Amino acid sequence: MPSSGGGAPPTLTVGGFADRLGLPLVHVGKVRELYAYEDRDGADALLMVATDRISAFDFVLDSLVPDKGAVLTQLSQWWFAQLRDLVDDHVLGLDVPEPVRGRAVVCERLxxxxxxxxxxxxxxxxxxxxxxxxxxxxxxxxxxxxxxxxxxxxxxxxxxxxxxxxxxxxxxxxxxxxxxxxxxxxxxxxxxxxxxxxxxxxxxxxxxxxxxxxxxxxxxxxxxxxxxxxxxxxxxxxxxxxxxxxxxxxxxxxxxxQFVRNWLLHDSGWDRGSGAAPPPVPAQVVADTRQRYLDAYERLTGSAFVPA
CATH class of the missing domain: 3.30.470.20 (ATP-grasp fold, B domain)
Incomplete structure (x- = not known):
């Protein structure tokens, strides 16, 4: 992941963890946040946290999808394990602060x-x-x-x-x-x-x-x-x-x-070409999205998803 550098400070967005972690915030993406961290040996590393935010068409939507960040993190760990004979990955460890347990990893600065x-x-x-x-x-x-x-x-x-x-x-x-x-x-x-x-x-x-x-x-x-x-x-x-x-x-x-993208394109009334932000995602669409993410996790891994 990127190292810290110059430029404007990161901007906090909905569903973030900066207040609970008390760590230097390095970068805020659409879904993930990066914090300065040390690995178990005291080496300079990053804490990568997956939030429950969801983005579509380069907009971060107002709605959060419960457990989404944990699903993304845990499914990524499962896939990294399937691929380690093909390519190295950035994961250094899973010993992370309690507020982000299950949705964060300690990773290399790259x-x-x-x-x-x-x-x-x-x-x-x-x-x-x-x-x-x-x-x-x-x-x-x-x-x-x-x-x-x-x-x-x-x-x-x-x-x-x-x-x-x-x-x-x-x-x-x-x-x-x-x-x-x-x-x-x-x-x-x-x-x-x-x-x-x-x-x-x-x-x-x-x-x-x-x-x-x-x-x-x-x-x-x-x-x-x-x-x-x-x-x-x-x-x-x-x-x-x-x-x-x-x-x-x-x-x-x-x-x-794509389920959320389809709702935005076909059922929300939003005009993608208008430049306006998408409307809030209805609770049922959020719930259905969450279930689809859980279904993907469980079908791929063969294990029930357990929130940390």
Whole structure:
């Protein structure tokens, strides 16, 4: 995760933990907060806390989803364990302050790569929009005849530039990404992203879920080692569909925050192009979202979710 640096101080938002922790606040993201911390050996580290905030279309919504931060954190830990033979991860330990137990980890300070590494095995979301215009996604040509929800001939790597808080990430092609990362690191990120997706897609399918796509973030240690950071394969960073009901072109049963996006687009009356903030999320939509996150956790891990 990023180290502290100059610039404006972090801005507190709803659902945060700064008052309860009393630690130096390093960074506030849409969902996560980073605090200066020491690991068990006294080394300089970070405390990464997942709040119950939810974001959609680059807005942080007013509503909190109970237990969401704990689900994201605990599911990420489960996935890190499935992937450690493929790539190092940033987790140093789970011995965290009581107010954030179950929703926080102690993690390494890394030089974060300013690229979101996306793997897509299915065509949907912004990829589907781009495909309709160009028959390609992020410069990767795709065959005619695909529809929203189609399985791709093979998984593709579709990076995005990582925008500042409140701004839009931009999908780019591999050559554009390499202008930021350099060719060697760019190839390493692409290969790791596709390897993680391939492993996770198979695990999810065994558990009755389709992993349509996922977004990964990587950082670098001082020696240049590439490290998987932030969250991994959660319902916030990935699209999960019910394998039993998946069909190309259908409105798919999702176990992720697409449920909230769909409510905003189709049922809330909100005009996405207006520039106005989305309306408050109704209690029933919040409850249904929470249940979908719990269902994803329990179907993937095979264990009941237990709040810490």
């Amino acid at each position: 030089a974060m790569v300013p690229v979101e590494c996306v793997a897509r095995g299915y065509l949907t979301g912004s990829g589907w929009v781009e495909y309709q215009q160009s028959r390609s996604v992020c410069g990767v040509p795709l065959p005619d005849g695909l529809v929203d929800g189609s399985r791709l001939p093979e998984p593709i790597f579709t990076p995005a530039t990582k925008a500042a808080f409140g701004e839009h990430d931009e999908n780019v092609d591999f050559d554009t990404m390499v202008e930021t990362t350099g060719p060697e690191l760019g190839a390493r990120l692409r290969d790791l992203t596709l390897a993680v997706y391939d492993r996770a897609e198979g695990i999810a399918r065994e558990r009755g879920l389709v992993l349509a796509d996922t977004k990964l973030e990587f950082g670098l240690r001082a020696d240049g080692t590439v490290v998987l950071a932030d969250e991994v394969l959660t319902p916030d960073s990935s699209r999960y569909w019910d394998a039993a009901t998946w069909a190309p072109g259908a409105r798919l049963d999702s176990f992720d925050k």
